[in-house]
Amino acid sequence: MNYNVNEKGYYGEFGGAYIPEMLYPNVEELRQQYLTITSEESFQKEFQQLLRDYVGRPTPLYFAKRFSEKYNTNVYLKREDLCHTGAHKVNNTIGQILLAKRLGKNRIIAETGAGQHGVATATVCALMGLECIVYMGEIDIQRQAPNVARMKMLGATVVPATSGSKTLKDATNEAIRDWINNPVDTHYIIGSVVGPHPYPDMVARFQSIISEETQKQLLEKEGRENPDYVVACVGGGSNAAGIYYHYLNQPEVGIIAVEAAGKGIDTGESAATSALGKMGIIHGSKTLLMQTPDGQITEPYSISAGLDYPGVGPMHANLFTSGRGEFISITDADAMKAGLELCELEGIIPAIESSHALAIFNQRKFKKDDIVVVNLSGRGDKDLNTYISYFNL
């Protein structure tokens, strides 16, 4: 079985482009052009150069010695937290802004949850001198104030999404509505592997630099390209798609996806889509999503704004239903504890999103000689307020 997208835009039975006709010309233009444009030599040259000189790639693959000792296995951290802007999100925004320029677009819109994708979008818009509008849920604006300030400093307009649960789902709705109202001059930079085809594949390809580097770095350090496991947190799933990408069709590499259980899967306050979701349509994609029996999309909950999404990218939905991926859910409490533990053991303050991935070592045992690569997708600076109030620091 192949776990990449097929020519019709599907991963198994998930994916497609369930969009109103108003979006068809834009999405179709992207579909027809994204592979051609991104494989052009001039595109690749500019993309690679910016990833190196501006983002700071390659990011280190760091052997977490004390953490490994504690859990009696071998844990490498892929240090996406060291990317410019503080998370992996910028890999994708660099790629999409170069694509947008080549499509002749001069106005950029984006949605954001934790604010990391919004900051990464505002950053590349400043870099390229393009107008930038970021939609962000009203609740997220409150809990991620530093990132809102960053976006403003970078010249972006931050528009609060006040409908529904006032979080990432609603910010995405507002961004889609903006695109419907501005179909000609605007490119929508989606931040995750969600949305209508070709977005999930396009974003996954831009993020695939993560596993491409991991292969080379692991070969240097361990004499082998393939770890035994790759681990990542999954909200929409872009950092996960990045660390899985070159391992998707290598069955000897275990794929572990970590979702946010929130206050617990059965509490009604959770964002663990694989456990609670059912196939449906969200934001133009057929995928697993949390919904009522009547097909109304329900409001998720997680302490981490970046995982607070009721769906999951179609690639991940397929990894789950096919059994290729092992899905684990982690509560707020366990994630917060794991985040603090990484600070104490390794001197690294992780984003709360990434802390979910680190928390699995308390639940799931690995063999002593296993090599486990965890994608440390972002740094915790943006979460300081949450850490402070949670631990009474």
Place this chain on the structure above:
Amino acid sequence: MNRIVEKLNENKKIVSIYFTAGFPELNDTVTIIKELERSGVDLIEIGLPFSDPLADGPTIQKSSTKALQNGMTTQLLFDQLANIRDHVSIPLIIMGYFNPVLQYGVEKFCAKCKEIGIDGLILPDLPLAEYQEHYQSTFEKYGLINTFLITPQTSPQRIEEIDQASNGFIYMVSSASTTGAKQGFGDEQKNYFDRIASMQLKNPQIVGFGISNNQTYQAATQQAKGAIIGSAFIKHLENHGTSNISNFVNSIR
């Protein structure tokens, strides 16, 4: 013959009204439909509310949220409509987003529509290709007409394709916008209306989005077969409830 086709064959311009089922009150559905027919409306689009209506502006979003809070569900709507054909004879269309239909079960949904006497569906986020590959035969089995949208950005080639795939009317979105966003028509719309009229499509076109009064109705129907009023009617319901519906309709035509 399907009631939509029958209506389109009449030599007159068509007023179609959209409303969100379950708004302003949960059990207003049948009252609104009866009042609309009595007021001389030609076609009714019954909105099945959805939590995340991507193509809709604030007015219809709010009405959908309210309808869901009131307790509207797919099954309840079907229950409310169970005897609707004892009361009205004009064409009825259910308009909504695809996910609630998918969860109800597409075939079960279509069968229920036929049983009640629904004549067609408009599901803006069910794309043409998916429809043709997976659902067309089911829609046809239950005698339902599916209506597709075109916009000013739709390419001539795709308009031809949509025309070929349609067997009722084409829903002509007046401008690049969500519902209820624009007021009045400028040169851009007039050029677009002219361009579509000159294509001599086999299906008549009914213009929607941005029709809120007699002026916009007249402009839209100069060449097109009819016009759809949604957000403006929702606002009327918001302000006046189900009373004076005929005043609203008379102010349009």
